[in-house]
Amino acid sequence: MFGIVRPCRHVLCKGLYADWMGHLCGLCLALRDEHGHLSRLVTNYDGLLVSVLTEAQSPTSASRRRVGPCALRGFKGADVVESEGVRLAASVSLLLAAGKVNDHVADGDGVYARRPVAAGATRLAGRWSSAGTAMAGTLGFDPTPLTAAADRQALLERAPAQALPGRSAVPGLRELTGPTEDAVAAAFAHTAVLAGKPHNREALEAAGRGFGKLAHLIDAVEDLAEDRASGAYNPLAATGTGLDEARRHCDAAHAELRAAVDGLDLPRPGLTRALLVRETGSAVSRAFAIAGTHGTGHPPGHAPGHPPGDPGAPPGQRPPKRDPGGLLSLACAALTCCTCGLYRPAWDEDREGSFCERFDCSGYDCCGNCGNCCSCCSGEDGCCCDGCSCGCD
Numbered sequence: 059m060f061g062i063v064r065p066c067r068h069v070l071c072k073g074l075y076a077d078w079m080g081h082l083c084g085l086c087l088a089l090r091d092e093h094g095h096l097s098r099l100v101t102n103y104d105g106l107l108v109s110v111l112t113e114a115q116s117p118t119s120a121s122r123r124r125v126g127p128c129a130l131r132g133f134k135g136a137d138v139v140e141s142e143g144v145r146l147a148a149s150v151s152l153l154l155a156a157g158k159v160n161d162h163v164a165d166g167d168g169v170y171a172r173r174p175v176a177a178g179a180t181r182l183a184g185r186w187s188s189a190g191t192a193m194a195g196t197l198g199f200d201p202t203p204l205t206a207a208a209d210r211q212a213l214l215e216r217a218p219a220q221a222l223p224g225r226s227a228v229p230g231l232r233e234l235t236g237p238t239e240d241a242v243a244a245a246f247a248h249t250a251v252l253a254g255k256p257h258n259r260e261a262l263e264a265a266g267r268g269f270g271k272l273a274h275l276i277d278a279v280e281d282l283a284e285d286r287a288s289g290a291y292n293p294l295a296a297t298g299t300g301l302d303e304a305r306r307h308c309d310a311a312h313a314e315l316r317a318a319v320d321g322l323d324l325p326r327p328g329l330t331r332a333l334l335v336r337e338t339g340s341a342v343s344r345a346f347a348i349a350g351t352h353g354t355g356h357p358p359g360h361a362p363g364h365p366p367g368d369p370g371a372p373p374g375q376r377p378p379k380r381d382p383g384g385l386l387s388l389a390c391a392a393l394t395c396c397t398c399g400l401y402r403p404a405w406d407e408d409r410e411g412s413f414c415e416r417f418d419c420s421g422y423d424c425c426g427n428c429g430n431c432c433s434c435c436s437g438e439d440g441c442c443c444d445g446c447s448c449g450c451d
Contacts, residue, residue, distance in 0.1 A: 059438065060273065061102055061103035061106075061273070061343040061409040062103075062104060062273050062276050062310055062345075063103050063104055063106075063107065063333050063337045064103055064184075064336065064341070065078060065332070065333065065337050065339070065342065066127075067292050070332060070334075071328075071332070074328055074332050077329050077393065078110070078329060078333070079131075079136070080122060080136065080137060080138050080139045081106050081113075081138075081144065081147075082101070082103070082106060082141050083109055083111045083128070083130075083131075083136055083138040083139075083194055084122075084139035084140060084141075084144045085102075085105070085106055085144055085147050085151065086101050086111065086146055087100055087125060088140075088145055088147075088148045089101065089148050089152075090098075090231055092145075092148070092189075092193065093152070093186075093189045094098060095360065096182075096187075097152065097186065097189065098144045098151070098261075099155070100151045100152050100154075100155035100186060102147075102150065102151040102154060102155070104269075104273060105147050105148075105150045105151035105245075106147050106245065107145045107147075107246075107269070108143060108146050108147045108150055108245050108248070108249050108331060109139060109141070109143040109145070109146065109147040110329050110330055110333060111141075111246060111253075111262070111364075112141065112146065112249040112252050112253050113139065113141065113143055113326060113329075114259060114322075114324045114325070114326045114327055114329065114330040115249065115250065115253035115254075115255045115322075115323070115324060115325070115326075116253050116325065117325040117326070119326070120140070120141040120143060120144075121140050121141055122137040122138060123136075123137070123138060123140045124137055125138050128236060137206060139214045142197055142252045143249060143252055143253075144201060145193060145196070145197060146197050146245070146249070146252060148190075148193060149190045149191075149193040149194040149197065149199065149201070150190070150204065150245045150316070151185070152186045152189050152190030152193070153186070153187060153190035153191070153194070153201055153204040153205060154185035154204065154241075155183075155270070155435060156183040156184070156190065156208075157183075157187075157204070157205070157207065157208030158188040158208075159179050159182065159183040160180065160183050160208060160414070161182075161208060161211070161212065162179070163176045163179050163180055163183070164212060165290070165431055167290070170183075176360075180238075186406070187205065190204075190414060192351040193370065196418075197248070197252065198248075198251065199245075199248045199251075199258030200244070201243075201424065203240050203241050203242045203244035204244065204245065205369050206237075207237035207238060207240060207241040208232050208237075209236040210236070211234075211237040211238070214229045214233065214236075214237070215234070215236055215293075215296075217310070217425060225416075226270075229297075230297060231293060231294075231297045231299050231307065233338070234274070234293045234296075235270065235271045235274040235275065238270040238271070238273060238274040239267040239270035239271050239274075240253045240267075240270070241260075241261040241265040241270065242267070242269050242270035242273070243266030243267045243270065244263075244266070246263065246266030246269070247259050247262045247263045247269025247356070247396065249262060249265065250262055255323060257323065258322055258323055260320075261318050261321040261324065262318075264314065264317075264318035264321075265318035265319055265322070267314070267333065268311050268312070268314040268315030268318055269315055269338065271307070271311040271314075271417065272308060272311045272312060272315065272338055272341070272342065274293070275293075275304060275307055275308050275311065276308065276341055276342065276345045278292055278293045278294045278304070279294065279304055279308075279345045279346060279348075279349050280322050280345050280348060280349070281357065282294055282295065282301075286384075289317060290294075301349055303319070303347055303348065304344075304447040308345075310343070311339055312342060315334060315335070315338060316334075316335050319331060320335050322434070341374055360436055376381065
C-alpha cells in the first residue's frame with residue numbers, strides 16, 4: 059500500500075523531507091478524522107502525490123495545523139498539511155485500496171482464499187469505496203475513472219489467453235497498463251481544478267499517465283519472480299515481456315513523466331520534482347536491481363552510462379539480508395503497516411539502505427551532476443538553485 063515513491067532523509071533535502079512528512083501526516087489524520095482509525099491503513103505514498111501537486115500549483119503554502127505528539131515523529135508535535143489536496147489524496151487512497159482488496163478477493167490470493175476473510179475484506183472494501191466516493195463528491199471530483207479501472211483491469215487480466223469480445227488479439231502490455239494510467243491521469247488532472255490552474259490540466263494528465271504506467275510496470279517487475287513461482291498473474295509473464303524490454307518501457311515512461319512535469323506551471327516545484335522526477339527514477343533502478351538485473355544485460359553493480367552517485371545507477375552487489383519468515387516476519391510486517399512504512403525491518407531496509415548509502419554528498423551539485431543535494435543546499439527551506447531539473451529546486 060505504500061507505493062513506489064519512498065523518499066528517505068538521506069536523499070531528500072531537509073526542507074523537502076519536512077514538507078513531504080507534512081503531507082503524509084496530513085493524509086493519515088484526514089483519513090482518521092473523517093473515516094475512523096481503520097481507514098489509516100490505506101495511507102498511500104503514491105496517492106499522496108495529488109496533495110503535493112495541489113500545493114505545488116499554488117503561489118503560497120497550503121494551510122497547516124499543529125498536531126500533538128506521534129510515535130512516528132519521536133513523540134513530537136508537527137505542522138501537517140490541511141487542504142483540499144489532502145482530502146483528494148484521502149479519497150484516491152480509499153478508492154485505490156478498495157479496488158486492490160476486491161482484486162485480491164477475486165483472485166483468491168493467500169488468506170483471501172478463505173471465505174470468512176474474503177467476506178470481511180469485501181465488506182471493508184465496500185465501506186472504503188463508499189467513503190472515497192462521498193469524499194470525492196465534496197471536492198467536485200468524478201471518481202468513475204478510478205472505480206472503473208479495477209473492473210477494466212480484471213477483464214483484461216482474466217482473458218489473457220483468448221481474444222476479448224470485439225477484439226482480434228489478446229491484450230498487450232500497453233493495453234494492460236491503460237486502466238492504471240487513466241485512473242492516475244484523472245486524479246492528477248483534478249489538482250488543477252483545486253488549485254485554480256486549468257491550463258495545467260493537459261500536462262497533469264500526461265504526467266498521470268506516465269506515472270501510472272511506471273507504477274504498474276515497477277509492481278510487475280518486483281513481483282515477477284514470486285508470481286512465476288506461485289503461478290499468479292503477472293503482466294510481464296502474460297505478455298512474454300522480458301526484463302530488458304520492461305526496462306525500456308520504464309525508461310520511456312519516466313522520460314514522458316519528466317517532460318510532462320517540465321511543462322507544468324508550478325510556483326512551488328521543489329517537492330513535486332523531487333518525487334515525480336528523481337524518486338521515480340530511483341524506483342525504477344531499485345526494482346530492476348531487486349529483480350537481479352539492470353535490465354540492460356549487465357549484472358547489478360555495472361551500469362554503463364551511469365556515473366557513481368547517479369540515481370539511475372543500481373545498488374552495489376552487497377548481498378541482501380533475508381526475511382526470516384515466521385512470527386518475527388509477521389510482527390515486523392504489522393509494525394511496518396502501523397507506522398505507515400516508516401519502520402522497515404533489517405531485511406527490507408537493507409534494500410533501501412544500500413541504495414541510499416551509495417550517495418556521496420561531496421563532489422556533486424544539484425544543477426550539475428544531479429547526484430545529491432547535500433553539498434549545495436542553502437537557505438531555510440534547505441533547497442537550492444532555481445530551475446534545477448534534478449528535483450532539488
